[in-house]
Amino acid sequence: MADSSVTGVTADDDRGMPAHSGEPLVVLDSVNKHFGELHVLQDINLTVHRGEVVVVIGPSGSGKSTLCRAINRLEAIDDGSITLDGQALPEEGKALARLRADVGMVFQSFNLFAHKTILENVTLGPIKVKKMKTAKAKELAMGLLERVGVANQADKLPAQLSGGQQQRVAIARALAMQPKVILFDEPTSALDPEMVNEVLDVMVALAKDGMTMVVVTHEMGFARKAADRVVFMSDGQIVESADPDTFFDHPTSNRAKDFLGKILTH
């Protein structure tokens, strides 16, 4: 862990300016959500600025995945408001679909379309949602598959790829929509340990390119290296929000100290 703080500084420098000076892109205002009795999101206020990488960490059941899924309305919220680029999240229907096209999503379980080839997985959105010409979409997709290092697998089905490769394809599929922000919902939690880094490397590269990202993860190394801000959630609340060095080295709340104490002792 000794060198990771140094890398963190480098990542900031690469960005050229502090990310939080960007304009607000995703704004959650007093968001509440219940699952039955469970108050899973409690009065959440969070602003993600353009170009910012926000890493959300916290114990299981703290509401961090729900927070992530609420941003593109895969989970509907009870009250409060969520805006994307100044526009409130619509209810169901075409307007919501249009908004979702601007928000990339990478799932824990990859969720590649099982009956379509790798290339078709990436071109489906551009062709069917953005009405891009097939040839142009293929060119775009091959470029993205090249970028995540799986271009040679383009004609295979998802089940023929390793977990790490599938997740990199899922990132390419999200990028193909040229989204304003990408949400990562525990992208490495379903991976074998030796495949975690190949996915994190792609994510770090994205962060350096200035992509706006909300990342729910247990990978503290990634948080140190790529995050502009770490948000710590516990019991449905945002307990702490700070830059990675401050958070990891000088956590202020007892809950954060307790959580870090449990995961950083190894």
Place this chain on the structure above:
Amino acid sequence: MSEFLAVLSNYDLVGAYWLNIQLTFFAGLASLVIGTILALMRISPIPSLQFAGTTYVNLIRNTPLTIIVVFAALVLWPVLGVEFSTDFATNFFWLAVAALSVYHASFMCEALRSGVNTVPAGQAEAARAIGLPFLPAARLVILPQAFRGAIAPMGNTLIALIKNSTVAAAISVPEISILMKEMMENEGNYVIPIFLTVAVGFVIIVVPIGLAVTYLSQRLAVSR
């Protein structure tokens, strides 16, 4: 034996079976289309459509087929004025197809819905996440996988439909069971051989379909 074969040659067995196959073919296609629409309604996010689909399935699935076939002949045509052809026999053939379609559509719907349940929820979430609205997500992502997972139950519905096509006899469509009854009345000495011949005929038609269904459901299974 040769005497029995001579008796058989007096009747158009193949022609009667051909009518059952035609009933099955047209009702199979129509019930697949109606069943798919019903399944879409039942999985749609719109409550009124869900309600309509559920009501159809529960109403039709729990009504005896004979009642529906007779309804077509005695209510749909003479009272409600639905006429497929001015030719009496042709009209009744299509009335039977309509009744068989309406009835089996409810089973096709439920077979397809069981296929939808084989598709992980994440597939629909991923489709929504790239900005596909409900219908394109269903058409491009959910249904192609659901059909593959529903081949076996849909095949069962098809097999039931082949045999249920004999219910068209209730409205005098001259298919195989009508012919069997006629043969038995005329050839009293051969009742059992006639019965066995007709039964074996169905086995010959249905067994290959059962084998094809098993083969296809394995061949087309979505690997995950």
